[in-house]
Amino acid sequence: MKQAVLVLISSLLLSGCADEDFFQHDALATEAELDGKAAAGPDSAWVIAGRHYDRSGFHRFFWGDHNRKLWVAPVHLPVLQLDSLYGGLTVVKKGGGYQTTSFELKDEAGRLYALRSIDKDPRHVVSKFWQGTFVTNILRDQTTASNPFGALVVPVLAEAVGIYHTNPKLYYVAANDATFGEYSPDVQGKVFMLEEKYETPADITPAFASDVINFEESEDALRKRFSRNTNHFNQKAFARARLLDLLLGDWDRHKGQWDWAVTTQGTDTIYQPIPKDRDQVFLKMKDGFIPFIATSKLLARKFHTFDHDFSDVKAYMINAEFLDKRLLHELSLEDWQGIATQMQQQLSDKVIEQAVQQLPTPIYSLIGQEMTGNLKSRRNLLPEAAAKMYNILAKRVTVPGSDAEEVFSVARVDDEQVQVIVTRPASGALPAKTIYQRTFKRGETEEIILHGLAGDDTFILTGNVQESILVKIYGGLGEDEITDKSSVSGWKKYTQVYDTERGNEIIFGKETKDMTTDDVRVHAYDREGN
Numbered sequence: 001m002k003q004a005v006l007v008l009i010s011s012l013l014l015s016g017c018a019d020e021d022f023f024q025h026d027a028l029a030t031e032a033e034l035d036g037k038a039a040a041g042p043d044s045a046w047v048i049a050g051r052h053y054d055r056s057g058f059h060r061f062f063w064g065d066h067n068r069k070l071w072v073a074p075v076h077l078p079v080l081q082l083d084s085l086y087g088g089l090t091v092v093k094k095g096g097g098y099q100t101t102s103f104e105l106k107d108e109a110g111r112l113y114a115l116r117s118i119d120k121d122p123r124h125v126v127s128k129f130w131q132g133t134f135v136t137n138i139l140r141d142q143t144t145a146s147n148p149f150g151a152l153v154v155p156v157l158a159e160a161v162g163i164y165h166t167n168p169k170l171y172y173v174a175a176n177d178a179t180f181g182e183y184s185p186d187v188q189g190k191v192f193m194l195e196e197k198y199e200t201p202a203d204i205t206p207a208f209a210s211d212v213i214n215f216e217e218s219e220d221a222l223r224k225r226f227s228r229n230t231n232h233f234n235q236k237a238f239a240r241a242r243l244l245d246l247l248l249g250d251w252d253r254h255k256g257q258w259d260w261a262v263t264t265q266g267t268d269t270i271y272q273p274i275p276k277d278r279d280q281v282f283l284k285m286k287d288g289f290i291p292f293i294a295t296s297k298l299l300a301r302k303f304h305t306f307d308h309d310f311s312d313v314k315a316y317m318i319n320a321e322f323l324d325k326r327l328l329h330e331l332s333l334e335d336w337q338g339i340a341t342q343m344q345q346q347l348s349d350k351v352i353e354q355a356v357q358q359l360p361t362p363i364y365s366l367i368g369q370e371m372t373g374n375l376k377s378r379r380n381l382l383p384e385a386a387a388k389m390y391n392i393l394a395k396r397v398t399v400p401g402s403d404a405e406e407v408f409s410v411a412r413v414d415d416e417q418v419q420v421i422v423t424r425p426a427s428g429a430l431p432a433k434t435i436y437q438r439t440f441k442r443g444e445t446e447e448i449i450l451h452g453l454a455g456d457d458t459f460i461l462t463g464n465v466q467e468s469i470l471v472k473i474y475g476g477l478g479e480d481e482i483t484d485k486s487s488v489s490g491w492k493k494y495t496q497v498y499d500t501e502r503g504n505e506i507i508f509g510k511e512t513k514d515m516t517t518d519d520v521r522v523h524a525y526d527r528e529g530n
Contacts, residue, residue, distance in 0.1 A: 026175050026189030027051075029074040037074065043081070046074045047172045049148045049191050050119055066144040067284045070367065075149075075360040080171035080192065082179040089113065094183055100279075101186050105194075110202035115194050117187075118148045118170070118279075145285040145303065149363050151193060151278035153371070154248065156355035160346045163241050164208065164261055164274040166195040170360075198259045198274055212272070214262040218255035219528050221271045222326070226453060226527045229402040229424045229435055231269045233260075235330045239386075240339050241273045242324065246316050246385050247347075247378050249306030252280040253320040255529055267430055282306045282371065308377040313388040322529040329397050330438055333390050340386035347379045394444040399436060400525060401476070403454035406435070410450075410471055412463030412486050412494075416442045418471070420450070442469050451525045452476035461486040461495055461511070468494045475499035476523045484509035498522050 029046040037046060050071035082089050086107040095102030101117040120143045151168040158165035173180075175189040197203060198215040216224070224231045245253050253275070260271040285303045304315035317324055356372045357364060378385075399420055401408070405427070411419045422436035440448055447470045450459065454477040461471065464487040471494060473482060480499060486509060488494045493513040497506060500523075501516045508514060516522075 027172060027191050028175065028189065033074055035074075037076075042079075044076060044078050045172045045174075047077050047191055048072055048074055050144070053144045065284075067147050067282075068144045070363055071144055071148060073362050073366060075170075075362050077170050077172045077191065077360075080173045080177070080194075082177075085194075086111075086113075091180060091183065094186075101190070101192075103180075103183070103187075104197065110200070111205075112197035112199055112203055113194055114197050114276075115192050116277075116279075118191050118193050119143065145283050146280055147282040147284070148191075149359050150248075150281040151195075152358045152360075153355045154278050154281065156351060156358060157247070157347065157375075158244060158275070160348075160351045160355075161240060161244060161343050162346075163237070163244055164272060166274075166276050168193050168195040168278065170194075195276070198261070198276075208261060209263070211263045212261045213264065215274075216260045216262055216271060218258050218260065218323070221260045222255070222528050224269070225271070225402070226400065227403050229404045229406060230267055230430070231271070231402075232435070233271045233327045234273070235327055236335060236339060238273045238323075238327045239331055239336060240343065241275055242320070242328070242389070243340055243343060243382060243386055245275070245320070246310060246313065246389070247343075247375065247382065248278070248281040249283055249304065249316070250275075250278060250281045251283065251302050251304055251316050251319060252277075253316075253323070255323050258323070268433075306374065308374045310378065310381055310385040310388070313385055314392060317389065317392060322526075324393060325398060326400070328393055329399055330436060331390070332438065333387065333394075333444070336386040336390045337383055340382040344379055344382050347375075349376060352376055352379065391444065394440075396447045396449070397440065397445055398449040398451065399438075400451040401453050401455060401457060405455040405457060405478075406452065407458045408450050408452070408460070408473075410448075410459070410461040410486070412461070412465045412468045412488065413439070415465050415467045418442075418445075418448060418463075418469045420448060440469055442467060445469050447472060450474065452478065452480055453523075453525060454478050456480065459483070461509070463487075465489070470494050470496070472496045472498065474523065474525070475504055476525070477520075480504045481506075483507040484512040486511050 027047040027049060029048050033048060034046055053068050053071040089105040089107055092104040092106050095104065100120060103115045105113040105115055107113070149170070152170070155165050155167050171192050171194055173187045173190055173192060177188055178184050180187050201214055203215060204212055225233060257275065257277045259274040259276060261274055263270045263272060283303065283306050285305050301312070301315045302318040304312050352375045353372055356368050356375070359368060399422065401422060405425055407423045407425060409421045413419050417439050419439045420436065421434060424433045424435050426432040449472045451474045452459070456478040457475060457480045459473050459475070459480065459482040461484045466489045468488045473496065475482060482497055482499070482504065484495045484507065486495060488511055493511055495512045496515050497512055498515045499506070500520060501518055506516070
């Protein structure tokens, strides 16, 4: 045991020396590294994304091969010409990312673009005590788990299944490039990914449907959704996008990884998902002694390796939990299965092969066949993965209203089913509308949680049954009316009412458990995940 510990400590020290060259390099390939490859032209270059990741066998035994061979392979990329690309790009601002060097660019038509380094520098996400030590270098080395070229595969797949997408391209910034002005030292000699940003009507391209009028960031879209019941997310489109995430093995789908296309439907606004920032697709992590242990279900479970199947669907949902719970609560198992089956048909062998062929030729020669086989295998398993995702989300479902007035109708239909319908009463020129409807099944769902938020809401529960699902009601701010006419056999109460004791009209039934309080914190609901 002592010998194992000594070997581990030695590997940490030997593989993690604080070498400044580990953080600073020119990606341009040397003549020796090209191994007879044809010379590049004036507008292109042979580059190596991360030659500093070429480590010894001893190091790789402990820390893994990962996608290291892709980072050290010479690839032929265009040289970024800032003053001529897309008619000329200007730097709007530098991004504030801790690990990635990023910029917002704008073309002559006012369209926005994001430029991000594909390599990571974790020095600023650790405390100063660890900066310049082996810990920082080890974190940096684990960048090799990501696939630096994986994002190039995504657009063809997204297009095939009808999901809005960016069109990322890789560029090399010359070591003597001065077009970034004061920021030039931050970009010189590095490989960057350029993709569209979607923020204003100027960013609308023919790739979007004709009814798209604008774009929103996640926080703004969520704020508007919970403020007014005329704003909605297209949950079927989001489920489709999330299944594409599973297909790609993209585990890092937090709210900052999405933009939303704004469309209108009568008096209502509908938000359509636009996934972005595909930095973590096709992760390869479960090799090397230490990463193998660290990525177990008990530790860093979310760093799940992309392979031929979906062995741990939950791992892909950890970072997306906040959005998944708020934007997928309408859908039934039949909805999920229908979407997955349609995606299977759309993702033909030809589509998958075409997508993988977007990789640079040297990279395709290394992993093209394996990636193609894995994608086809995962496609075949999509309905099974969709069912797993549904079952995880179905156990405990929260149905939020908005700050406007709503009516929540809960019917205990029979011993197996509970139906929830949320309606928007007519108000002035705004027509009445059913804004939510779902029938829950007792074998799938343990709790249904209703949040009225800030409106003067009405909650009505009906139905006499032998068995049922627990329903929790959080009336929220406002003067609420809550009436429980339901009945479930046995001693356990299947309705719990959480609200303030004053300012509400509550008619308790035999099934109601009174959880009212004078503490206004009972109304708390995390709307934006801050």
